Amino acid sequence: MQPDTERQPEKLCIIWSSRDPEVARNLVFMYGGNALPKGWWKEVTLVVWGPSQQMLAFDAATRKELSLLQERGVHIIACRACAERYNLTAVLEEMGLEVDYVGAFFTSVLKSPEWSSVTF
Template sequence: MSSSTPNRLTIIWSSADRGVAETMVFMYATNARLNGWWDDVTVLIWGPSARLAARDPKIQEYMAGMKEAGVKLMACKQCADDYGVAAALEEHGVEVFYAGTYLTELIKNGEKLITF
């Protein structure tokens, strides 16, 4: 990444709270794409949210809806491995990779980030 993309947003979803996922992360990410608030929306699953995403069928339905709306879903591999859920996340169309360098690049390049 050489420069910041003005109309790109990354949402870092770290909370294991189902209510936070449904009423904050998923609602905003989906509406941001459907309403054109951001051209590019990515949800980065980080920490305890990985376990929730991999094991909760209702959360997986929401994730499928976000993908249909054009939201990219990614997850930190180290976090997913720590919870033993990397394969389950990949089965639900989440790109799983070591995200430390990726996140550092976003921050250094002044990208737009929200954390829940």
């Protein structure tokens, strides 16, 4: 397969919405945790959106996996609107996560040639 000579996106936005622990372990954390160290992407942002917040807030193993992503340089944002609906804002902030409204950010990702996105 020949490499594409056109400019490719160098930033990845991972949308994590599933509360399924297998999706978290085998997709979000596996790919997200390797994307920067292996040089696949220059910048990775993980958006914790929807039901995934509930799993993250109440599952210690999931929190540990997330901290490994942070250590590897992944920028993590939790959706404030979802956190407010689930009454998890304080919990997520205590975990050291940036909790912010993500609609405008994600729209800019979708419209930008600098970004690619994947949803789990």
